[in-house]
Amino acid sequence: MTRRLLGLGAFALAAAALATLPAAAQTLDKIKQRGVIVVGSKADYKPFGFRDPSGKIVGFEPDMAADVAKKLGVKLELEAVVSSNRMQFLQQGKIDLMIATMNDKPDRRQVVGIIEPLYYASGVNVLAAKKAGLKTWEQLKGKKVCGIQGAWYNKPVAEKYGADFISFKGQAEVETALLQGNCIGWVYDDTAFAERLADAKWKDYEMSLPTIMEEPWGLAVRLEEREGPWGKFMSDMIKEWHRTGRLIELEKKWKIPASAYLKKMHEEAKKAKS
Amino acid sequence: MDLTPLWEWFRWLYGATGVKLTIFYDAFDRQRFFDGFLTSVRLQAACLVSSVVVGVVGAWLQGSRLKPVRLAVQGYIQFFRNTPPLVQLYFFYFALGYYLSYMTDEGLRVALVSNFAWAVICLSLYAGAFNVEIFRAGIEAVPKETIEAAEALGYSRLRAYVYILLPLAFRISLPALNNNLVNLVKTTTISYAIAVPEMLYVANQIWSDEVNVPEMMNVLLVIYVSLVGVVVWIMHKWERALRVPGYVS
Amino acid sequence: MRAGPYGTTDLPVLLPFRPGARGAAEPAPGLGAAWGVALALVFALSAGIAEAQSDAGRPSTVATILKWTPLLAQGFALNILISFLAMAIGTAAGTVLGLCQISLLPPVRTGSWFMTQFFRNSPWLVLLFYCMLLLPFEVNVGGHIVPLPDWFKATVGLALPVMANVSELVRGAIRSIPFGQWEAADALAFSRRQILWMIILPQCVKRMTPPWMNLYAILTVATPLCSIVGVNEAMTLTGDALAAEARNELLVPMYAYLLLWFFLYCYPISRATVALEKRFAVK
Numbered sequence: 098m099t100r101r102l103l104g105l106g107a108f109a110l111a112a113a114a115l116a117t118l119p120a121a122a123q124t125l126d127k128i129k130q131r132g133v134i135v136v137g138s139k140a141d142y143k144p145f146g147f148r149d150p151s152g153k154i155v156g157f158e159p160d161m162a163a164d165v166a167k168k169l170g171v172k173l174e175l176e177a178v179v180s181s182n183r184m185q186f187l188q189q190g191k192i193d194l195m196i197a198t199m200n201d202k203p204d205r206r207q208v209v210g211i212i213e214p215l216y217y218a219s220g221v222n223v224l225a226a227k228k229a230g231l232k233t234w235e236q237l238k239g240k241k242v243c244g245i246q247g248a249w250y251n252k253p254v255a256e257k258y259g260a261d262f263i264s265f266k267g268q269a270e271v272e273t274a275l276l277q278g279n280c281i282g283w284v285y286d287d288t289a290f291a292e293r294l295a296d297a298k299w300k301d302y303e304m305s306l307p308t309i310m311e312e313p314w315g316l317a318v319r320l321e322e323r324e325g326p327w328g329k330f331m332s333d334m335i336k337e338w339h340r341t342g343r344l345i346e347l348e349k350k351w352k353i354p355a356s357a358y359l360k361k362m363h364e365e366a367k368k369a370k371s
Numbered sequence: 372m373d374l375t376p377l378w379e380w381f382r383w384l385y386g387a388t389g390v391k392l393t394i395f396y397d398a399f400d401r402q403r404f405f406d407g408f409l410t411s412v413r414l415q416a417a418c419l420v421s422s423v424v425v426g427v428v429g430a431w432l433q434g435s436r437l438k439p440v441r442l443a444v445q446g447y448i449q450f451f452r453n454t455p456p457l458v459q460l461y462f463f464y465f466a467l468g469y470y471l472s473y474m475t476d477e478g479l480r481v482a483l484v485s486n487f488a489w490a491v492i493c494l495s496l497y498a499g500a501f502n503v504e505i506f507r508a509g510i511e512a513v514p515k516e517t518i519e520a521a522e523a524l525g526y527s528r529l530r531a532y533v534y535i536l537l538p539l540a541f542r543i544s545l546p547a548l549n550n551n552l553v554n555l556v557k558t559t560t561i562s563y564a565i566a567v568p569e570m571l572y573v574a575n576q577i578w579s580d581e582v583n584v585p586e587m588m589n590v591l592l593v594i595y596v597s598l599v600g601v602v603v604w605i606m607h608k609w610e611r612a613l614r615v616p617g618y619v620s
Numbered sequence: 621m622r623a624g625p626y627g628t629t630d631l632p633v634l635l636p637f638r639p640g641a642r643g644a645a646e647p648a649p650g651l652g653a654a655w656g657v658a659l660a661l662v663f664a665l666s667a668g669i670a671e672a673q674s675d676a677g678r679p680s681t682v683a684t685i686l687k688w689t690p691l692l693a694q695g696f697a698l699n700i701l702i703s704f705l706a707m708a709i710g711t712a713a714g715t716v717l718g719l720c721q722i723s724l725l726p727p728v729r730t731g732s733w734f735m736t737q738f739f740r741n742s743p744w745l746v747l748l749f750y751c752m753l754l755l756p757f758e759v760n761v762g763g764h765i766v767p768l769p770d771w772f773k774a775t776v777g778l779a780l781p782v783m784a785n786v787s788e789l790v791r792g793a794i795r796s797i798p799f800g801q802w803e804a805a806d807a808l809a810f811s812r813r814q815i816l817w818m819i820i821l822p823q824c825v826k827r828m829t830p831p832w833m834n835l836y837a838i839l840t841v842a843t844p845l846c847s848i849v850g851v852n853e854a855m856t857l858t859g860d861a862l863a864a865e866a867r868n869e870l871l872v873p874m875y876a877y878l879l880l881w882f883f884l885y886c887y888p889i890s891r892a893t894v895a896l897e898k899r900f901a902v903k
Contacts, residue, residue, distance in 0.1 A: 141863040148860040152691045177860070181579045182753070182850050191757040191770065208582045228479050247579035256399055263486065263566040264576065266848065269863040273465045274566075276868060278472045278480035298866075453886035454879045455841040457848075458855060462879060466872040557743040564848055571746060584753050591746055599741040 180247030210323030407573030426502025714786025
């Protein structure tokens with residue numbers, strides 16, 4: 098038995114060594130050569146990225162992606178990603194660019210090339226029944242809370258406040274789990290809750306805790322291309338978005354409550370220009 | 372025993388080679404991975420036992436004299452065998468779970484059935500559908516004369532089933548049953564989808580937090596293959612010990 | 621003789637077992653159709669309940685499901701494509717591996733045995749994750765860059781356990797042919813290869829067909845696992861549709877609808893398998 102297990106372990110390691118091959122570089126040239134840019138975006142994060150009945154991914158971030166494709170003069174192809182696979186897809190080169198509601202975090206900067214300046218910001222809050230009477234984060238201790246797999250704050254919230262996470266792949270699953278009482282609240286981006294709270298379905302729910310861990314969102318390219326032409330191109334693109342107020346315009350288009358962050362970035366960008 | 376030097380060695384390994392096994396040197400990850408391992412084992416054990424129970428009861432009902440009962444069992448088998456277990460799990464958990472919740476006095480909605488319980492129910496029904504057919508084949512292999520002899524001795528249908536038919540059928544069906552149970556052990560990983568904190572789920576959390584996919588993938592594969600290997604080995608021993616002498620299937 | 625744990629049953633009475641009796645209690649084909657109808661009724665009923673629960677002014681449940689049907693059909697087509705490809709790849713590789721398992725060379729025999737056991741004992745979902753996250757997105761074949769789309773990687777992930785199962789099927793089928801046939805053919809001066817290809821394997825094909833079809837059915841119902849690793853097949857698209865609609869009363873009918881699709885595809889296959897099993901049963 099032992100011999101057999103050892104053999105299997107060695108085999109697995111050999112398989113892994115074979116499987117990790119580096120991705121090819123110079124994305125910008127490749128995009129132009131192919132005439133297509135592949136952008137990873139959420140498909141279940143309304144209104145930032147979701148599907149219409151034809152199966153097309155639409156929303157705030159797909160519109161940003163469309164701007165990029167237009168500027169490059171290539172066709173846009175959107176690839177649906179979820180929080181738990183978006184960085185791997187970028188590393189593997191399956192997508193050229195990731196605009197997928199990702200917070201900028203130091204450990205993520207070691208894995209993917211997060212482009213400065215950042216384009217949006219969100220904090221962490223809890224959507225819970227009004228009756229649950231949540232007032233402080235400490236009340237979550239030992240309670241079951243729902244979350245999205247791959248969200249960076251799941252671990253710190255679990256460690257710091259002792260919450261017991263039940264994490265799902267997408268928002269539809271979490272919504273149902275919350276509504277049927279599998280958890281007392283949903284720990285997620287406050288931006289994801291704003292639209293829901295306006296809906297009658299959520300009239301018994303509230304976002305009562307102070308928002309914590311406010312972090313900006315970054316779009317990303319492969320790590321080795323952050324300083325290269327592709328990273329530079331995207332950096333200029335974001336600067337232009339902030340300067341022209343294009344992001345605020347998109348925010349209005351998708352009926353997202355105006356964020357202070359975008360306003361601040363827009364004003365700073367205008368000042369820097371003048 | 373103080374294992375700190377061992378854990379620290381893994382921290383050193385990360386610094387020296389970049390192999391990031393946080394499940395050893397990060398206390399939080401270590402604890403949750405170990406809990407995940409235990410949950411996996413508990414889940415597998417619970418599913419194994421209850422799927423065999425479902426199989427035994429189902430095979431008995433299938434021999435019922437009432438046609439509606441036989442039809443219902445047949446419908447159950449066909450439904451669970453011919454639809455994807457993952458969709459069944461979603462259907463049970465997200466769709467039916469919605470109707471199975473109650474309001475507490477404070478007006479909070481609380482689920483009646485936990486994620487773990489849903490996974491056990493659903494996977495047992497799935498594997499049970501195969502078990503019913505396996506047991507039925509075993510029962511059919513027991514000669515009619517044996518039952519007639521039991522009836523002549525005054526056994527009721529239920530007693531003949533429990534004391535005579537089932538033990539014989541069980542031994543005949545064991546190879547096929549084992550095969551199905553090993554499949555069940557492997558299938559328990561799908562409870563990942565409804566956030567049962569078993570090993571695959573925990574590993575996914577860890578690689579999302581620490582971005583160490585290759586390391587966690589290998590750890591997972593090795594542990595699962597060993598775990599299933601142990602089950603296969605035990606079943607094989609059992610099969611040998613219970614083989615009906617002189618019976619060739 | 622050793623007494624079993626159930627008392628001192630005299631076990632050799634079991635000898636006259638006829639395998640042909642298996643499957644005798646299968647329902648008539650018409651009954652299966654009845655169950656398909658029953659499932660459709662569950663779906664219709666749940667749609668009706670959802671209808672009653674939905675607020676006035678919103679599109680009806682049936683209309684909503686119909687609206688998403690073309691998208692679901694696209695996704696389902698991908699499920700079928702994945703199942704065909706994985707079965708083809710798995711069968712080809714598994715046959716080779718199975719033949720290696722009866723090789724006369726000990727290293728080949730042991731190596732192929734290791735591989736078969738390894739992939740047979742790994743959970744499908746874990747293998748799927750493995751292929752999905754660790755295979756490169758494109759490979760360099762003789763200077764040509766060949767892209768590997770995610771659904772193809774998932775297909776490879778599903779083909780691995782199929783391969784291991786087919787390998788065991790092949791080995792089991794070859795071993796089930798009475799050894800006397802090898803000896804007889806040997807005496808008639810057939811070479812080992814000739815015996816295998818002209819005498820043993822043709823008989824194996826017949827024996828292997830029903831379990832092979834069973835394997836295909838299991839593979840088909842395993843394809844929704846691809847949704848967990850992010851392939852846009854029927855299950856993923858159902859989830860996305862539910863997210864876009866954001867109406868809880870749609871959950872039951874939508875998932876029942878998806879179950880119905882799979883049932884309608886898999887049930888005829890399982891009927892055919894039972895029919896073949898009966899026909900091929902050793903009399």
